[in-house]
Amino acid sequence: MTLRYVVLFGALFALIVGVGVLMGLPFTLRLLVEAFAFALIAMGLNIQWGFGGLFNFGVLGMLMVGGFAVTFMSYPINEAFWISDGPIMLGQTLIAAAIGAVLIVLAHKAHRVGVTGKLRAAGIVLAWFVAYIIFRSQMDPAASYILSEAGWVGGLGLPVILGWALGGALAAFIAFFVGKISLGLRTDYLAIATIGIAEIVRATIRNTEWLTRGTLTVSPIPWPVPTPQAWQLWGATTSDSFIYARAGYLALVVALVIVALFLIHRAYLSPWGRMMRAIRDNHIAAGSMGKDVKARQLEIFVFGSVLMGIGGAILVSFGSIYDPSSYQPINHTFIVWVMLIVGGAGNNFGALFGGLFIYMVWLLSEPLAQALFATVSNWSVSMGWHAIPDINARSVQMRVFVLGLIITLALRYAPRGLLPEFIRRDQ
């Protein structure tokens, strides 16, 4: 077993060195930063699926929330918004939302005063409807006012690391509600419910232009470490500045991944982790032994989402741009599943390996496909036939196919992943 770890991580290292030699250091550093961020996200999914057996198809939503959090926290303050009536109008919206929430809670508690059954249900529906109208009546004017007066809310201008933390916290907050709603559902319903909620999050973030600028995108988002521009000011050459800056970023992310790996690994081996595995493998038996299954599952769902939120924030700060329309289920949800299944669900090192390896496959299959197509195209021309049109656009799609092929092959030939879950026998 140990040999397998050595071989796989050794091969991964060799692959990284190979990429470094072929593609140059700046590209490799960029790839590694993103790969480690995805490894962190895959570890989050591993907590949920590998340890807890909870199906989450809404990874994308958590990444978007994390990205929004770091954008909001670290982007410079927009003076135009703060001197306008915007904050007051938003305050009114908040009050309206609170009034609506109170209405809904009251309607839910109607059975205390003897209103039950269909009447109570009708009351709840009516309360939701009225709350929605009240909220929209304040929200819509506030939104159009902010859009016309200040463009958007802007950021808070706080340190990036705080933004990452907020990303984790906000993802946890949302995961709590998602979990409350859907954790009781059967696995396939849970999959559809989580993907549905993620789509609601995506549509909301994309369309609340006053808060997120929507499709207009936000940039440049600051870095937690010196940027290439900063290094250039300090006298580094342009090419060196990218290497220094990205290396600094990479060091920060790797440190974060190591800390997370250490903490999760300890939790996994602790009594808490044992209980989680017991719940996953037989939640009925665990429930009958007095474990609060639902509360534990909620815990695990929230913990996993924290890592996803942080990972999403890291990716956005590194790219320095927040573009809500760039989030796609394939690039942000399904790829994480491929990472976990290929790496080995239930094993943190499997998630780490899968995250790094699959991200490299994802990024490298584009230039490889491009080279392949160019060769085929040249051959086709030399045979007197047509060249392949739009090689660039088509080769981008190749990686989607490759990913699909990898996951189906993995499910068939290595269903437990390259680094399967290990259970300590001495317990």
Added chain:
Amino acid sequence: MSLVELRDVTAGYGGAPILKGVNIAIEASDIGVIVGPNGAGKSTTLKAIFGLLKVQEGHVTFRGRDITNAEADRLVPMGLSFVPQEHNVFTSMTVHENLEMGGFTRSDDITGTLDEVYGMFPDLAAKRRQKAGELSGGQRQMVAMGRALMSKPSLLMLDEPSAGLSPRYMMEIFEQVARINKTGVGILMVEQNARQALAFATKGFVLASGQNRFTGTGQELLDDPDVAKSFLGG
């Protein structure tokens, strides 16, 4: 040549075997009843014959042909039929459709057999358009048996047909089984109500811990003091 014969069958669900060398043989004229304590492997024996779990050692033959580990869709046309103990009707389908499903493997006209089954269970004829899930436990058992008869079997296997039924229904089911047997269909059934079942069995098999303990006619087993003491509650 026996109708069905198990020779030294060892079988299980992948782990440790549940049956450890079971021998059973019945003729077309027989009503064979398997009794024994819980976990003895009674139902497992029927499932092993019907290819629902893996026979690891030994052989199952039907009229001399080896059917060890054959799939159900091959066995039914050969003349074997099985009524499971639970979930033995299609609850969302009508009584009539349940019976039609029993005749799925037949390519000839099934209306004659349908009439025979309705004649055998007049209760069902009245409820042929009703969903099987809406029927009482006893009526469901009749649907299940009727379904199994639709393939015109020469061997009918029943897994605890009287489980959960009132004594009245139990006797009715047993009488029906005896009547079916008279038409030349061999019967092999598992029963908890051992005394009543052995009373009308021509062959009885007492299993314990996955092995044959006693074999004889129904009456012989009822009269055997050892059987009575250990397995029939004194």
Added chain:
Amino acid sequence: MNDFIFFFNQVVVNGISLGSVYALGAVGVTLIFGILRFAHFAHGDMMTMGAYIAFVLASLVAGLGLTLPLPTGFVVLPFAMVIATLIALGIDKGFYAPLRARGARPVTLLIASIGVTMMIQGLVRLFGGVQTRSFFETEPKGLIRIELPFEGVTRPISFTEPQLLLVIVTAIAVFALHFFLTRSRLGKAMRAMADNADLAKVSGINTALVIRVTWIIAGSLACLAGTMLALDVSLQPALAFNIVLPIFAAAIVGGLGQSYGAIAGGFLLGFAETLAVFNWAVLLRPFRDSFPDWFEIPANLALVQSEYKLTVAFVILVVVLLVRPTGIFKGASS
């Protein structure tokens, strides 16, 4: 009166068209779930793939220079459905059957269907390119206008030829499916297997055959739905991936495993979406004289902004899952 015709054209026509597409997709999803017990996520991309097959066939036919009374994409549909069905059977044999043979859990098949989704998406874009195409590049898209013989009515009821064809084929497909499931031996065997797979096996029903029939029906309906959708709007690689979630929502709202529930759920969601984004102010305008002076009809009285149209389905889905997880019609329990 003109405003009501506007309402009819906007809500009823669009609701029925959208609902038909959802219903055709959801029936396939629900049949696969009933027989194979897993959520077949690649269903949306099987629809897209079917539309691309029809597009290729239509281009071939157009290349022959034939002029047909109906849209070419519609005429070639039966052939496209046969090809799509063969591919669906191949996908099952290549990717799902080996997992079933191993006794894999349904969730493993769900993950495998994600892999299939990605492969189809990759291949469609690889060969078909990423641009939006139209079935009506070489022929006009028929528009049907019905003038109403009332005084003062200037606005006609209008819908497109593909929309009319969509409604007709959906009706035919639903009736054909109904007769298949309730009258034919194989259809009943399908229901039996969805009801109780173990008992179906014990009864001697050839379960491998039933699985093949399920893929044939689901694959051909997916091709039908995808092509009709592409005829109604336009053909692009994300054609049906965008609506796979509303389709699942329709199947779940109708009760997974329930064919009629899926059809009802499809139309319910189709109408819910069009009603939610409809600007109700239009219907108030005729009565503007009867309102007091201080009351001004807002310019936009839509329940949700049109950007949120797709989320309507998810909200309904989440509410249904919370209040009645088995769907409006009782769904399969497992």
